[in-house]
Amino acid sequence: MAAENIAVTRETFDNVILPVYAPAQFVPVKGKGSRVWDQQGKEYIDFSGGIAVTALGHCHPALVETLKRQGETLWHTSNVFTNEPALRLATKLIAATFADRVFFGNSGAEANEAAFKLARYYACKKHSPFKSKIIAFHNAFHGRTLFTVSVGGQPKYSDGFGPKPADIVHVPFNDLAAVKAVIDDHTCAIVVEPIQGEGGVMPATPEFMQGLRALCDEHNALLVLDEVQSGMGRSGKLFSYEHYGIQPDILTTAKALGGGFPVSAMLTTHEIASVMAPGVHGTTYGGNPLACAIAETALDIINTPAVLAGVEARRQQFTDALMALDSELDIFSEIRGKGLLMGAVLKPEHASKARDILNAAAAEGVMILSAGSDVIRFVPSLVITPEEIDAGMTRFAAALRRVIAA
Ligand SMILES: *Cc1c(COP(=O)(O)O)cnc(C)c1O
Numbered sequence: 332m333a334a335e336n337i338a339v340t341r342e343t344f345d346n347v348i349l350p351v352y353a354p355a356q357f358v359p360v361k362g363k364g365s366r367v368w369d370q371q372g373k374e375y376i377d378f379s380g381g382i383a384v385t386a387l388g389h390c391h392p393a394l395v396e397t398l399k400r401q402g403e404t405l406w407h408t409s410n411v412f413t414n415e416p417a418l419r420l421a422t423k424l425i426a427a428t429f430a431d432r433v434f435f436g437n438s439g440a441e442a443n444e445a446a447f448k449l450a451r452y453y454a455c456k457k458h459s460p461f462k463s464k465i466i467a468f469h470n471a472f473h474g475r476t477l478f479t480v481s482v483g484g485q486p487k488y489s490d491g492f493g494p495k496p497a498d499i500v501h502v503p504f505n506d507l508a509a510v511k512a513v514i515d516d517h518t519c520a521i522v523v524e525p526i527q528g529e530g531g532v533m534p535a536t537p538e539f540m541q542g543l544r545a546l547c548d549e550h551n552a553l554l555v556l557d558e559v560q561s562g563m564g565r566s567g568k569l570f571s572y573e574h575y576g577i578q579p580d581i582l583t584t585a586k587a588l589g590g591g592f593p594v595s596a597m598l599t600t601h602e603i604a605s606v607m608a609p610g611v612h613g614t615t616y617g618g619n620p621l622a623c624a625i626a627e628t629a630l631d632i633i634n635t636p637a638v639l640a641g642v643e644a645r646r647q648q649f650t651d652a653l654m655a656l657d658s659e660l661d662i663f664s665e666i667r668g669k670g671l672l673m674g675a676v677l678k679p680e681h682a683s684k685a686r687d688i689l690n691a692a693a694a695e696g697v698m699i700l701s702a703g704s705d706v707i708r709f710v711p712s713l714v715i716t717p718e719e720i721d722a723g724m725t726r727f728a729a730a731l732r733r734v735i736a737a
């Protein structure tokens with residue numbers, strides 16, 4: 332028997348969902364490419380990509396095809412048994428990156444939790460149980476488990492939940508001298524987003540990333556890159572470390588990996604992986620055949636010259652439109668980020684208006700995001716069409732004019 336449909340609206344949210352979100356006033360019910368429709372049939376252009384997740388747009392035919400095919404074949408076996416999609420996806424991720432070993436999870440936080448545990452465990456087994464210090468950065472975001480909010484650099488997300496994991500030090504992002512001042516031989520890892528996403532769309536400088544690599548090598552610490560948001564083509568390269576001429580020891584990715592289906596991966600080297608043994612870490616759902624089959628299809632499409640090279644042209648179209656808007660309204664102090672992870676920074680006199688701009692944009696029919704209090708964030712599909720960008724920017728312009736005039 333089919334599930335019984337009951338009527339639900341945005342108001343239902345307030346009555347049934349834990350109040351940790353403040354969702355927009357409309358309820359999306361359908362998506363195709365970079366267009367979304369709500370319960371009333373109103374159309375939106377999607378510049379939010381499900382927060383940098385739906386990198387191939389909504390309901391991409393190849394992903395739908397894989398979902399249906401694998402859905403009729405095998406969904407879940409647990410890690411008591413391995414499965415073909417996971418083995419194929421791992422093999423392809425290894426071929427495309429620095430890595431030799433993969434661990435699959437279901438979310439970015441889970442991949443990071445595994446990464447931080449691995450960094451500590453490796454140091455403990457290879458060096459000393461006292462080599463546990465993790466260096467991380469102000470404004471960093473690594474997920475919502477207690478360990479990942481503690482490594483994250485925003486105390487508002489980690490305060491109030493009791494004692495935090497110890498031996499985590501935060502210093503300013505892009506400040507190599509600050510890292511030098513705290514790193515020592517008891518440091519097991521530096522954890523960094525090559526482009527801070529939630530923290531305001533802030534790219535690391537090349538000197539900073541190369542300096543972190545050198546400091547890690549000097550102190551036998553691991554360089555852990557959180558590419559949950561910046562990975563899977565978003566920067567115009569498959570992973571953004573490729574922009575910096577360095578290689579990490581551990582890398583995590585999630586968001587776009589499944590193109591909208593929950594899946595995450597932690598990648599590392601054979602040497603680091605070799606301290607692990609059966610039972611040391613694990614997850615029930617991680618690496619399930621359904622998620623891995625879809626991620627394999629997403630990777631096959633994203634990791635092609637056509638999609639990766641298309642990112643820069645799309646960025647250009649976005650920045651041209653944003654610059655034109657800025658010459659009209661004098662509202663942005665900077666357009667920053669890399670590839671299709673873009674942040675339009677509001678001038679100080681408009682800094683408090685991000686929320687109003689998001690609401691006005693929704694009213695005009697375009698979905699956008701903020702990052703921090705004063706940055707408008709655009710993380711659209713990597714294959715959004717020029718026509719969709721144009722239509723969305725026209726609506727965004729109307730929203731901005733309305734907020735500025737108010
Ligand atoms: C979103 C994000 C996470 C957390 O991912 P979840 O899937 O929400 O657990 C971690 N790190 C970065 C950089 C992110 O952008």
